[in-house]
Amino acid sequence: MTPGVFEYHRPNKVEDVLALLAEFGDDGKVLAGGHSLVPMMKLRLAEPAHIIDINAIASLRGIREEEGMIVIGAATTQAEIMGSDLLNEKCRILPDAAALIADPQVRNCGTIGGNCANGDPGNDDPAIMLALNASYTLQNQAGQRQIAAREFYEAVYTTALAEDELLTEIHVPAPAKGTGMSYQKIKRKVGDYAIAAAAVTLSMSAGQCTDAAVALTNVGDTALLSLEAAEAIKGSAVDARAIDRAADAAMADCEPVEDMRGTVEYRTAMVGEMTRRAIAEALSRVAGS
Amino acid sequence: MSDAPELTLEEREATIGGIGTARKRKEDARFIRGKGNYVDDIKLPGMLHGDFVRSSHAHALIKSIDTEEALKVDGVLAVITAKDLEPLSLHWMPTLAGDMAAVLADKKVHFQNQEVAFVVAADRYAAADGVQRVDVEYEELPPLIDPKRALDDDAPVIRDDVAENDEVGQGSRHHPNHIFEWKVGDKEATDAAFETADIRIREEIAYPRCHPSPLETCGCVASMDAVNGKLTVYGTFQAPHVVRTVVSLITGLAESNIRIVSPDIGGGFGNKVGAYPGYVCAAAASIVTGHPVKWIESRIDNLSTTAFARDYHMTGELAADKDGKILAVRANVIADHGAFNTHAQPMKWPAGLFNIVTGSYNIPVGHVEVNxxxxxxAPGGVAYRCSFRVTEAAYLIERLVDILAQKTGIDKAEIRLRNFVQPEQFPYSSCLGWEYDSGDYPTALQTAMQAVDYAGLRKEQAEKRDKGELMGIGISTFTEIVGAGPVRNCDIVGLGMFDSCEIRVHPTGSVIARLGTKSQGQGHETTFAQIIATELGIPSDDITIEEGDTDTAPYGLGTYGSRSTPVAGAATARAARKIKDKAKKIAAHVLEASEDDLEWEVDRFRVAGSDISMKMKDIAMAAYSNVPDGLEHGLETTDYYNPPNFTYPFGAYICVVDIDRFTGDVKVRRFYALDDCGTRINPMVIDGQIHGGLAEAYGIAMGQEISYDETGNVLGASLMDYFLPTSVETPEWETDFTVTPCPHHPIGAKGIGESPNVGGVPAFTNAIVDAFAHHGVTHMPMPHTQAKVWQTLNELGLNK
Structure with missing residues (x-):
């Protein structure tokens, strides 16, 4: 690990982070879990002049519920997500997905905020946030704003996060009773990004799907929300034919590239298969709840 | 001289912990505490650090190298290029295969990431800063990536330096990109057998380029003592003495002024046999600067530049009669050796031991041609946890036998039983020139079939097929050839492939033994002590094994090709026996008995039929105090062993897989591995070797490939893409064994480290192909990633 020269900062308060971000602009990079940034620095693909380590800031960690909203601190680790009783009870797709992220060492450091804010289409949490219709709290010295995850992602490593802003919280609407959810991911091995993955939430009432969302990981420039796939199951009994239509829609919406994980044809097919499996599992969880 | 309290014979044997004891590994005490001492742990006063500027192109002329900005970096002391090494004649180096390899690119680059310049700096960071600031101007040339196009008339000429040469160290050649042609067997008789055979099968079977990828990458610390002129190199060397001789030949330094030390090594698997530019540059930099210089590879450097394995593009054929009896084998191979012929192997033949392609089968005639x-x-061609080219050969024959079974409709186990070399045929002379020393193949396979309920598995498979589910059963009944080796067959730069052991018994009865081999995780400190323990009746715990320092160890050829136990292990037993012979003379003298009346009993000599005895521990003291006239004091000796033959371990593996027909995901449900490595010195170490080898075999079969795009960019050269299985992916292994002692080895041992890699890979492929056999599929290319398996599913329409 031979990164370029950088100065290391470890502030204790959010305000201090914001002051440093305001001062350094593009030369400053926030270090949370470091599992995206540090490998890039190792390869010198990133050579930030200033590293702003936020791990000393307790207020950025923790999971709570307030007014129908689950609020997750941005520096909450994936291991903490997996261990959260609140999430396992009310929003299990997040702990389920965390368990599919890399290995325990990575999950002990890697944070949900970093996963969401980094803008890497290979990260797992953005698609889930799209499906859950979560929003992000972004702060700078001037104040804070709330932005929907569905408005946040622009392109590879490009998001609505400004240079002087810090993602501090993630707000997830607490899923209503009768909501089932599932994240299905196919990868080559531990530590790999998805060949394709699908996040599905759906609500059933009297045997009919009243609401649904389908989002996809690592098969486009950003995580993708497939409105068509959701439409295919909404209003249906979520039978095999509806599931097939949703899978076809997700396949039509995705834009994977060929890489070491497979051809476009294969990765597209896996979008369909993961969508199918996620819908089926989400449905089974509605029945179980 | 009696025990107090008196122990039974069994208790005394248990105390010794000799051959056959599942003793915990002695070296693990330091490894599990983080107290190992690897090359990168070595820090010498004033030590500098080196790093390479590497080529961004696969094939290009170097127009200029501008080092000015790099030299301005704080801490950078020097930037070395080929021009700087030329006056020392170190810009090229001879390879173990008789070719030359560039140390630093000389006028052109031949592969991506080739070493172009060596930056020497006060610390590792400054070296990397300097590398970034060296500006190299290239003029791109058309690259040659596909080995099957290498001999085309219009193929780009890669090696201008040898383009006109009639040979590059391995016989005649007929094209500027040609390295060698190697033929073995009776072509005429083979062709004739194919002519008239009822059944002929033929398949193109590639073994992709993969990489040993040891956990510790390659590296060294070179330290030239300017005062006494002694060069010390600590490095990741599987064969330290060979390195010393080669360094002497290259530099002209006297061998007595070179000390090579291999400290703890974190896995080698063939990657650490060869000589690399990093070693030469670090040594040259130390000579020039007068400071020790460290060079340590990054993971990407390791995967993309030092010592790949395989890259064999094989066409295999079998001729057989209607009953599936094999009549002839034919193999034609294009071997991709990369830009320089740096394949590291000790055999006198350019394709190593590939003519073991007859496998475990009694095949009357055969012919092999390798180009x-x-x-x-990247240059190379090493044996990744196997003897050179044995794993390619085993993969080919085990695949061909399966294909023959499918073609004839004979069960895949049955066809093997019909073709095995039979136990009474040993020693067996194969049609391609080997004398198999011993084996019992039918017993091994039948034991395996019984253990897994083979008939039951086939029944289950038939039921699953009716339901459209995909289940595969893979069999591999391989024969290895290991233990290089007989000096008539094997050498490295002219040095015969003997090996050595020196034993010193101290006055109080403990022992130090030094060998010419070098453990990289094989557990030599444990197992070699057990050989001595049994031979001398001294507890294993009182025996220290040392390797890897050329100033202290006897000359040896190192550790690879499963040669340590077959060769150095034999030297160890023989050295111990020489000690024992002398001990007997001393015991007879002290006990005032005739040597003829002494009997060996676990840990002592006893006067036959009496209760008078003398323990080896007491004999040791006598050796330094009370020896008979005419006998030298001391209890030390050295043995150099030149084996009369290779050893031939074998095994029967059965693998069961279930395939997800929608995703292409392969789940290994069961893997049963029966190995026969002759006498088993330490069953726990053997099990560990088999577990490790099978994990690597699984990695190779399922996802290890170093591939290139059409412009020569190396793909997958990081652990993000290159599949190093972890405990999560690795299947459960069931191990079993039979024991057929090696008839020519002093303790009957054969070598085990590589069998699971050699035998494991075809078991996986055979299982996966078997899952599709009822759809007429005869072969599927490695690695069996989900994407590739899905392609087969998709083509057959099975994923609908």
């Missing part, structure tokens, strides 16, 4: 070619890829 080696240059391409614009």
């Amino acid at each position: 080696g070619v240059f391409t614009n890829k």
Whole structure:
């Protein structure tokens, strides 16, 4: 690990982070879990002049519920997500997905905020946030704003996060009773990004799907929300034919590239298969709840 | 001289912990505490650090190298290029295969990431800063990536330096990109057998380029003592003495002024046999600067530049009669050796032991032809946890036998039983020139079939097929050839492939033994002590094994090709026996008995039929105090062993897989591995070796490939893409064994480290192909990634 020269900062308060971000602009990079940034620095693909380590800031960690909203601190680790009783009870797709992220060492450091804010289409949490219709709290010295995850992602490593802003919280609407959810991911091995993955939430009432969302990981420039796939199951009994239509829609919406994980044809097919499996599992969880 | 309290014979044997004891590994005490001492742990006063500027192109002329900005970096002391090494004649180095390899690119680059300049700096960071600031101007040339196109008339010429040469160290050649042609067997008789055979099968079977990828990458610390002129190199060397001789030959330094030390090594698997530019540059930099210089590879450097394995493009054929009896084998191979022929192997033949391609089968006649070619890829060709080219040969024959079974409709186990070399045929002379020393193949396979309920598995498979589910059963009944080796067959730069052991018994009865081999995780400190323990009746715990320092160890050829136990292990037993012979003379003298009346009993000599005895521990003291007239004091000796033959371990593996027909995901449900490595010195170490080898075999079969795009960019050269299985992916292994002692080895041992890699890979492929056999599929290319398996599913329409 031979990164370029950088100065290391470890502030204790959010305000201090914001002051440093305001001062350094593009030369400053926030270090949370470091599992995206540090490998890039190792390869010198990133050579930030200033590293702003936020791990000393307790207020950025923790999971709570307030007014129908689950609020997750941005520096909450994936291991903490997996261990959260609140999430396992009310929003299990997040702990389920965390368990599919890399290995325990990575999950002990890697944070949900970093996963969401980094803008890497290979990260797992953005698609889930799209499906859950979560929003992000972004702060700078001037104040804070709330932005929907569905408005946040622009392109590879490009998001609505400004240079002087810090993602501090993630707000997830607490899923209503009768909501089932599932994240299905196919990868080559531990530590790999998805060949394709699908996040599905759906609500059933009297045997009919009243609401649904389908989002996809690592098969486009950003995580993708497939409105068509959701439409295919909404209003249906979520039978095999509806599931097939949703899978076809997700396949039509995705834009994977060929890489070491497979051809476009294969990765597209896996979008369909993961969508199918996620819908089926989400449905089974509605029945179980 | 009696025990107090008196122990039974069994208790005394248990105390010794000799051959056959599942003793915990002695070296693990330091490894599990983080107290190992690897090359990168070595820090010498004033030590500098080196790093390479590497080529961004696969094939290009170097127009200029501008080092000015790099030299301005704080801490950078020097930037070395080929021009700087030329006056020392170190810009090229001879390879173990008789070719030359560039140390630093000389006028052109031949593969991506080739070493172009060496930056020497006060610390590792400054070295990397300097590397970034060296500006190299290239003029791109068309690259040659596909080895099958290497001998085309219009193929780009890769090696201008040898383009006109009639040979590059391995016999005649007929094209500028040609390295060698190697033929063995009776072509005429083979062709005739194919002519008239009822059944002929033929398949193109590639073994992709993969990489040993040891956990510790390659590296060294070179330290030239300017005062006494002694060069010390600590490095990741599987064969330290060979390195010393080669360094002497290259530099002209006296061998007595070179000390090579291999400290703890974190896995080698063939990657650490060869000589690399990093070693030469670090040594040259130390000579020039007068400071120790460290060079340590990054993971990407390791995967993309030092010592790949395989890259064999094989066409295999079998001729058989209607009953599936094999009549002839034919193999034609294009071997991609990359840009320089740096394949590291001790055999006198350019395709090593590939003519073990007859496997475990009694095949009357055969013919093999291998052509080696240059391409614009990293140089090498090493044996990744196998003897050279044995794993390619085993993969080919085990695949061909399966294909023959499918063609004839004979069960895949049955066809093997019909063709095995039979136990009474040993020693067996194969049609391609080997004398198999011993084996019992039918017993091994039948034991395996019984253990897994083979008939039951086939029944289950038939039921699953009716339901459209995909289940595969893979069999591999391989024969290895290991233990290089007989000096008549094997050498490295002219040095015979003997090996050595020196034993010193101290006055109080403890022992130090030094060998010419070098453990990289094989557990030598444990197992070699057990050989001595049994031979001398001294507890294993009182025996220290040392390797890897050329100033202290006897000359040896190192550790690879499963040669340590077959060769150095034999030297160890023989050295111990020489000690024992002398001990007997001393015991007879002290006990005032005739040597003829002494009997060996676990840990002592006893006067036959009496209760008078003398323990080896007491004999040791006598050796330094009370020896008979005419006998030298001391209890030390050395043995150099030249084996009369290779050893031939074998095994029967059965693998069961279930395939997800929608995703292509392969789940290994069961893997049963029966190995026969002759006498088993330490069953726990053997099990560990088999577990490790099978994990690597699984990695190779399922996802290890170093591939290139059409412009020569190396793909997958990081652990993000290159599949190193972790405990999560690795299947459960069931191990079993039979024991057929090696008839020519002093303790009957054969070598085990590589069998699971050699035998494991075809078991996986055979299982996966078997899952599709009822759809007429005869072969599927490695690695069996989900994407590739899905392609087969999709083509057959099975994923609908």
